[in-house]
Amino acid sequence: MNSRRTFIKQAGLLSAASMMPFGRLLASNTKNKKMDTRTKWSDGSRLVVSISMQFEAGGQPDNAESPFPKNLEKGFIDLPASTWYQYGYKEGIPRMLDNWDELGIKVTSHMVGSAVLKNPELAKEIVARGHEAAAHGMNWSSQYNLPYTEEKKFIKDGVDAIKMTTGFNPVGYNANWLRRGENTLSILQELGFKYHIDDLSRDEPFIIKVNQQDFAVVPYTLRNNDILLIEGKNFSADQFFNQVKLEFEQLYAESEFKRRQLSISFHDRIGGTPQMVRAAKDLIRYIQQHEGVAFKRKDEIAELTLGDRTSIRE
Incomplete structure (x- = not known):
């Protein structure tokens, strides 16, 4: 019925346009919009x-940012915070892996070398289950402020850790908090990467x-990101669900005429909690009901x- 109503509507518009000056031009423009292969x-x-x-947990420095208040005296290790990170590899990623299998989807895992x-x-299990291993630096630290040779080593060491452990050769990269430096892309291209996010x-x-x-950019997200919404803004799981659901519905509507991509980001110690895995399952099942x-x-x-050849070039 939807396709028939669309056909009738289009036919009516074209008929009306043909009675007006420049009717043929209007009809042509409508047709071209529908036929645009881009x-x-x-x-x-x-x-x-x-x-x-x-996959970051285990690669963080001592006293890394966490949900705990920053009231620890200098010279002491935040031991409870370290257990928050441990949850990521003890519970979070294993739970998410089972969820992806149940849903029949494959994801990209951005891996910190030291965590691997x-x-x-x-790390081996992630790759064995068919997911992509992408690089995320050697440690969970900044790289934008490193000299060229040090940054190149930082990136390569992370790649080598992944390759040595899993056998997977990373072709994608994600810098800590997305903060790449002026040399980062040149280094990535030299090291054989194909894209960054x-x-x-x-x-x-x-x-x-x-x-x-040519080098590909596969855009990332902060709007649909658990570390920003759940941890940073204290969203509940149902708020996260609705936020991403609204994003999907708008992009799906736009995708009739534009090439669209929906990005969603989960972190081992946050997205791997029971409530978030359940929310992700319900969300993905909803998305999977939509054709195409x-x-x-x-x-x-x-x-x-x-x-x-129709991809956007900048």
Whole structure:
């Protein structure tokens, strides 16, 4: 019925336009909008959903940011806060992995190198279950302020930790809190990366030139991010659910005429809690009811983008 009503509506608009001056031009413009191939994913998807699962716990420094108040005296280790991080690899990621399997989707896991070395079996399991291992630096620390050679080593050490542990060669990168430096993209391109995610400027992937070569940008999210909403703004699980649901519904409507990507981000110690995993399950099942939606790893999105001549270029 929807397609028939759409056809009748379009036919009526075209008929009315043909009676007006420049009617043919109006009809042509309407047709071109509907036929614009740039609005379609090359594999035929209507909307692509990209899920991130951050593997950071175990790679944080002593007294890293946590839900606990910053009232600890200098010279002491925040022992309770360290258990909050431990939850990420003891409970969070294992629970999320079971959830992804039940839902039949694959995600991208941004892995801190030192976290991988501390929990190698868990890193192996993530890859063995079919998920992408992407790089997230050697430690959970800043890199934008490092000299070129030090930053390159910081990135490469993280890559080597992932490759040595899992056998997976990372092609995607995420800097700590998205704060890359002026040299980061050049370093990534030199090291063989294909994409990065430290960009919030679009709701679809695009291509940039780095060292005179194509490099993909697969946009990340703060709007649909558990560390910002659940931890940072103290959203409840149902608020998070509704926030992402509204985002999906708007992007799905736009995806009739534009290439759209929905990004969602979960962190091991936050998104892996029972309430958040349940919210994620309900949310994804709702999204899966919509025709043309595809869940893809970010390396898959980058490949589609780089191979599509209609991708946006900047």
